[in-house]
Amino acid sequence: MGNSPSRVTAQDKAILDLKTQRDKLHQYQRKITVLTDRETAIAKQMLAKGDKQRALLALRRKKYQESLLQKTDAQLEQLEKLTSSVEFALIQKDVFFGLQQGTKVLKEIHAEMGGLEHVEKMMGETAEEVAYQQEVSEMLGGRISNQDEDEVEEELAALEAEVAAKNKPVSVQPVPQVPLPNVPDTELPSTRPSRAEE
Numbered sequence: 001m002g003n004s005p006s007r008v009t010a011q012d013k014a015i016l017d018l019k020t021q022r023d024k025l026h027q028y029q030r031k032i033t034v035l036t037d038r039e040t041a042i043a044k045q046m047l048a049k050g051d052k053q054r055a056l057l058a059l060r061r062k063k064y065q066e067s068l069l070q071k072t073d074a075q076l077e078q079l080e081k082l083t084s085s086v087e088f089a090l091i092q093k094d095v096f097f098g099l100q101q102g103t104k105v106l107k108e109i110h111a112e113m114g115g116l117e118h119v120e121k122m123m124g125e126t127a128e129e130v131a132y133q134q135e136v137s138e139m140l141g142g143r144i145s146n147q148d149e150d151e152v153e154e155e156l157a158a159l160e161a162e163v164a165a166k167n168k169p170v171s172v173q174p175v176p177q178v179p180l181p182n183v184p185d186t187e188l189p190s191t192r193p194s195r196a197e198e
Helices: 010-049 053-114 115-138 146-166
Strands: none
Touching: 010 053, 053 115
8 A cells, every 4th residue: 555656636636625615614603603502691691790891792793793604604604615526527527437438439449440441341241151051952962953953863773783893793593683672752841941041
């Protein structure tokens, strides 16, 4: 704690001065209140003794002290208003600084994103890539027509015959031809990923 530099600003000193003045005025008010009470007691004593002139003088001093008390109240009210105004202005300054910093950070983020045009361009490119990927998925997903399926079966039969001819054993016994089962002609469900999976 001893290493940290003082963070007391001029505004803090001004607020402290205002509050010190306020406290002094409160002390002065208490002193005046004591004096007015004493002058009242003196006036009562003088009346009890029959000294009307001194009782009147004590009441005049009391009246003067009460007028000072009213002036002190007005000064206290002004000090309170001024202190509140200064403190609120400091809060407003902090809020303004926070807004300024937030705006600066937003501008930096928007600059990093490249502006609205760059975002629109990127969204367009993303849409194009998604469409291309969907086309590829559809092609690979088993969308083969019946004619294509027949051609694939014929090609498979030709390849089987070719492989069988190459691997034909040299034996004298002919190998009986076993009829192959028919390939089902029902279409399989599409294996294309749905939009949610993409």
